[in-house]
Amino acid sequence: MADGLDLGWSLGTLFRSWQTTVTGIVGELPHGPRGFQLLGALDSDRRAPTQAELSAHLAIDRTVLTYVIDDLAAAGLVERRTEERDRRVRRIALTTSGRRRLKSLRAKVDAAESALFPGLSPVETVTLRALLERAAAGAHLGTGEHDACRVVADILADDGAGASRAAGVAFGA
Known part of the structure; x- marks a missing residue:
């Protein structure tokens, strides 16, 4: 079953875990x-x-x-x-x-x-968070095409800047 995991399932599972944890706080x-x-x-x-x-x-x-x-x-x-x-x-x-x-x-x-990604190393966690933030920023502020997979693919094809955190995302800045 693990071979058939898709992006929607993965994002949904992580979101539910985040929401349960954050709601407790x-x-x-x-x-x-x-x-x-x-x-x-x-x-x-x-x-x-x-x-x-x-x-x-x-x-x-x-x-x-x-x-x-x-x-x-x-x-x-x-x-x-x-x-x-x-x-x-x-x-x-x-x-x-x-x-x-x-x-x-x-x-x-x-x-x-920091405990949300138990299967990842600290470096992988930082990289994943940076990629997710950048993908979300691209989907949120993009040209109206909200294709997060395309944004991630573009980031990975980037010249190494893909791991940097997105900045100035809020309110179109």
Whole structure:
């Protein structure tokens, strides 16, 4: 049966393992892993994103995202800021409390993620993570063709830069 494993099964198995592990760590956070990912998306020196930008980046329906932000705001972890030039636009930013909470949770999640690939060496784990991040960035920011396999093939054909971590992925940067 192991000979017939495919990419979808592999990614699904790893995602379920990640989700179970991370839920155990961030479960008390409003919306668990989804809330954690939203906080992580806000942890940047760049200008705070709009709700629409967050929705597109995290692939969360804008209506659902409103509830996630409401609950994180009620917990004092994020705040909505009105855009000075257009008062209809709301930018979402971490509060000081949100930044502290994210830092604490991120350390725990990072430690747990290091055990996510038990069949790989530490070097292989770093390489795989870099490739996955780059493939995801290519699929997310690409030309609309979301073919992660093609992106990985392009990375492997690259001139050795394939193991470098993707940078500037969030919000089209």
